[in-house]
Amino acid sequence: MSEEPQTRIPKRRRGRDRVAVLLEASARVFVRKGYEAATMTEIAAEANSSIGSLYQFFPTKPLLAEALHVDRLERLKSVLGEIVEKSGGLSPADSGEAIFDRLAAFIETFPEYPVLAARRDVPKDRKMRSRAELKELICAILKRAQPPVGDDAALMAAIILALLRIAVLAATEPDTAEDGQVVRELRLMLRRRLEEAAAQR
Structure with a gap:
């Protein structure tokens, strides 16, 4: 049985700053598009980040929304x-x-x-x-x-x-x-x- 995906909590300041940027970007996209319609691709673009970087910290949209x-x-x-x-x-x-x-x-x-x-x-x-x-x-x-x-x-x-x-x-x-x-x-x-x-x- 595979483990449930988890939010990654960064230990370094640079990682924490990146997470903060991703969260604020997700907030803007959720307001603009609504939660259901928002996509991880749009959130990554809003944050000027790669989709891989977003998934590194937040493997799923529900985990990202829950963190925010x-x-x-x-x-x-x-x-x-x-x-x-x-x-x-x-x-x-x-x-x-x-x-x-x-x-x-x-x-x-x-x-x-x-x-x-x-x-x-x-x-x-x-x-x-x-x-x-x-x-x-x-x-x-x-x-x-x-x-x-x-x-x-x-x-x-x-x-x-x-x-x-x-x-x-x-x-x-x-x-x-x-x-x-x-x-x-x-x-x-x-x-x-x-x-x-x-x-x-």
């Missing part, structure tokens, strides 16, 4: 971590707004993120782990709110995560991408629900 997705998720977790540090004293509703504001800025900076998140070949174990980590960060933000969202924090974090997922998908849908009303309605729903949670304390 994990990089973007780490950046998103860093963004949420910054909100945790700076959100103390905000109301629960304003905390929810801060999360949506930063997500909107994140997607503007990394427009490939919705494309990556919509992939059908995302590894299930990594998806569950990432979701748990994001939920934990959102929980931390809500617990620092004034008044803090205590007992309901986990439920509220799950709701926020679900709404964020819808907002991310809406960003890639042709019918809704140009219409900000969907995201505005999601934000309004979240604000009302967080205001209710604060009022129950």
Whole structure:
């Protein structure tokens, strides 16, 4: 039985720099063509690299997309971590707004993120782990709110995560991408629900 292909992690600086170039090139191609339509040949050309060099580091397109997705998720977790540090004293509703504001800025900076998140070949174990980590960060933000969202924090974090997922998908849908009303309605729903949670304390 043959081994599954694996991403090669370079040890030298030159190799790491090459991988960074390949990842950024793949991000541009995924945005332009979509994940399914993008080809490794196009990505190699975008990176001014040979196809052999691309395959040396990323033997398959799913491995390349997963490496890019994990990089973007780490950046998103860093963004949420910054909100945790700076959100103390905000109301629960304003905390929810801060999360949506930063997500909107994140997607503007990394427009490939919705494309990556919509992939059908995302590894299930990594998806569950990432979701748990994001939920934990959102929980931390809500617990620092004034008044803090205590007992309901986990439920509220799950709701926020679900709404964020819808907002991310809406960003890639042709019918809704140009219409900000969907995201505005999601934000309004979240604000009302967080205001209710604060009022129950």
